[in-house]
Amino acid sequence: MPGVVSFRAGPQEGRCSKTAPRLTNNLDLVLNLKKSDVHKLLKAFPLEEFYCPPEEIIVTEISRTARGQFNLIHNETGFRVDVYLAGKDTLHQWSLANTKPVQVEDQTVMVAPPEYVFLRQLEYYRESRSDKHLRDIAGILEVSGNEVNPPWLEEQISKRQLHEEWLAAKLYRD
Secondary structure: OOEEEEEOOHHHHHHHOOOOOOOOOEEEEEEOOOHHHHHHHHHHOOOOOEEOOOHHHHHHHHHOOOOOEEEEEEOOOOOEEEEEEOOOOHHHHHHHHOOEEEEEOOEEEEEOOHHHHHHHHHHHHHHHOOHHHHHHHHHHHHHHHHHOOHHHHHHHHHHOOOHHHHHHHHHOOO
């Protein structure tokens, strides 16, 4: 099940993904999940250890062309994984094709490019007006400056009509 991981949970994960630490108890995961993969997913997250939605809910979310999602929660710790399904979303598909390997302890983890995280956070900010999204963007900008492709990002900001939100993010001060 290939996917893109966008960490935002705690200092260690924040450093690993080139984001500023923000105390949350979750991980964002983008998956290109197919109906035939559901049994593998359910086997990987046994109900004795994890909350996992019923198979029919996951299948329903997979069938959405956009905004399919569900949560996985580790029962003992409460750690949550927000699973976003790629579907036909072009930004999700782009992020899956442009992941970056990062070493986390003894494993290589594929993480989302910062441009993807910026664009999603800008969209979430447009919907919610919550400053936490601006704070995330400011933190990512601070630690990943030369990893960003400004022409591509500006093109996507224009295409998605996120100019006002991008300006707010660049002017944001904690």
